[in-house]
Amino acid sequence: MRHPNFELTLEFAREMDEKDPLKGFRNQFFLPKKKGKEALYFCGNSLGLQPRTVTTYINKDLKKWANQGVEGHFEGEVPWVDARKPSKSHLAALLGAKTEEVVAMNSLTVNLHLLLVSFYRPNGKKYKILTESGAFPSDQYVLESQLKYHGYDPEEALLEVSPRPGEHILRTEDILQKICHYKDDLALVMMSGVQYYTGQCFDMKAISREAGLHGIKVGLDLAHAIGNVPLSLHDWGVDFATWCSYKYLNAGPGNVSGVFVHQKHGNDPEIPRFAGWWGYLEESRFEMKKGFLPMQGADGWLLSNDPVLGLGALQASLDIFSAAGLENIWTKSELLTGYLEFVIRETIGSRDVLQIITPSKPKDRGCQLSVLIPEGGKEIVEKWTENGVVVDWRKPNVVRLAPVPLYNTFQEVFAFSKILQASLT
Template identity: 70%
Template sequence: MNPVSFDFSLEFARAMDQQDPLRQFREKFYIPERNGNPVLYFCGNSLGLQPRTTGSYIGRHLEKWAEKGVEGHFDGPLPWVDARKPSRPILADLLGAHPDEVVAMNSLSVNLHLLMVSFYRPKGKKFKILTEAGAFPSDQYILASQVQFHGYSPEEAIIELVPRPGEQLLRTSEIIEQIHKHQDELALVMMSGVQYYTGQFFDLQAISGAASRYGIKVGFDLAHAIGNVPLSLHDWGVDFASWCSYKYLNSGPGNVSGIFVHQKHGSNKDIPRFAGWWGHNEKRRFLMEKGFDAMPGADGWLLSNDPVLGLAAHQASLDIFAAAGMEKIRAKSELLTAYLEFVIRKTIGNPEEFTLITPSKPSERGCQLSLFLHQGGREKFELWTAQGLVADWRNPNVIRLAPVPLYNSFEDIYAFGKLMQLSQGDSR
């Protein structure tokens, strides 16, 4: 898996950090402190840390607002009417998309609803949706309300994929098998890119290819995937996707989402959609005329004018991604997460005390490990939290740990190992 021979020592961790090509990027983020000391922040899968440049990016627009008022929509090097456009090439790179296939807009749940208006088109016996069991609650609510809107019950219209008995993860072969089995009933396959609870990175290429063979539309919720794992949505033939920007994209709590719509759909103005002013032909937008004329590409799904301040925060982080490069980010992610797995197994020791429910194969996970503690999980989590860990508890007994390559270090992993070691009563 890795040519590096890991060692649980401070010297090893510092040596790894010294040779890390991304080591300078940690300094580009604010690291929260507790009692005057930096925390061990492994919660970027819930909320990414703030880039130090975010305030200045937003500040430019606050100054412009103060100085120009409404004229800021058309004045200056970046008129507000075009506020979303600088994000497009970087988002396209992160998603493996063409620039016209992506746009930053709205929030994740809103976008998924909008996209399902276009791509969930039940007809006759083809009305069912295939998804994973235990999807994030908002996705469950979205799917249920969409099928109900079309007059179906969730119980009859939603097929949930469940792992084999005694297993935590879905096998790609079984996902493909279920698509084949239900090919005459499925109107849509919609799943997570990376499963929020287990951290499993689904084989999106295989899933999309299988669905496409039967003319079934396929879409993905990439909240835990974008900025975390390599994506090639265009080449994989994915029909649509959406994501949020406040996890791995470090763009601030509740900040702007975005959508991907494949080029094969982007020029089709006959696709049903909910229309809005900003999705209308921008050359005629201010003529204030009747008759919606969708812009080509993903822009044709826009509704409202751009959230300028939110997009400024978004851009501060995206520019860091552009400077770092996703290839280097992924390489460090695999190494850092592998080291965390090594340290957990080395420190806890007794395999009967825990299970890592995230895949061990790097290609099947991002930078998250979900640690299932068989006994005393909540007590350990609260103890570790009191000692400086910021991670995420999920009932009934899972701690999600996300070492983010842009700002987490190998020394962070070592420090967490020492914390675990002390909680085991081992002071070595």
């Protein structure tokens, strides 16, 4: 996106930062330093920055643990048996879901396996799974191993949609055509919401609608989508989804994941699942009876006690999202990413030294731009690193830059243009 009023000047960048309704939120995060100066941190798509309030949130539970021990499970403002509950409304807002459809639990890959137990139900000829080519390795391994577990050969049962020759992103019409073509063979469409390598945001609404027309379940890996792009999982009819919390959700390395289970499934106790006692009917959980009776909604997929300290870190970030306002975040994201695209194109001019492979239309991306550098990419990126830029290099020749609206600025993007120019001379 080239905004008609974008300018490659420091004055313009300063003016945009001054008008930014989110300008105060940058101060709510710890900003990494390189050589004594604040780094240009464009790596929130890999690990979000730490909110300054995390220590306060976690210390509340550390203090309770120290002073009350096991009684903390049932006492205090938020008893530990309810630790997951404060996050539910925030997660629902980010996902476009009902509160009962979401719950924070486990880790992403564990959750994906658990959800596939329930929603990958091969039956006769309908046993194949459709995904995007180049999906994140964990997703590939999960799908391969699930197919093998059911006795199928992944080489034959795992179908992929690939970009057309000479292209880097998937066309929505190609995805929909593939679903329609294999409608009698597919048991599941399982894709990412935002593709980790290219930064493409898929048309999740259209994909869910097409699959639903043919009775095919739809699941999403939202690791790069939640907190990055607007989502409406309930209205789109997505069957299930999972995500991590350490990228755009800023909840800390390896922190708690979460699941979405659509209301049409969440209240069906007969859906097969791997069960644990924390998913048992809450009002009688501690009666320790045989025979699993699930809670309604996504909570019925819970296994174990809530990870209290991790949820504290997550809540610190979710409260920032709530205070900032999602509309403000999406608006700034579009502008800031558009400005990064603008300054890159203006800086390189007609030189064929790099190529932005992320879609230019704002609806087709979040705040990540993936830049392909055909020759000498590693050396170029090393020059950026020497000058305080933190980005993510992905083999063989792509660097990912994510200007995150909660803590990145237009002046940082402008400063990057100067470093980019110097690295190409």
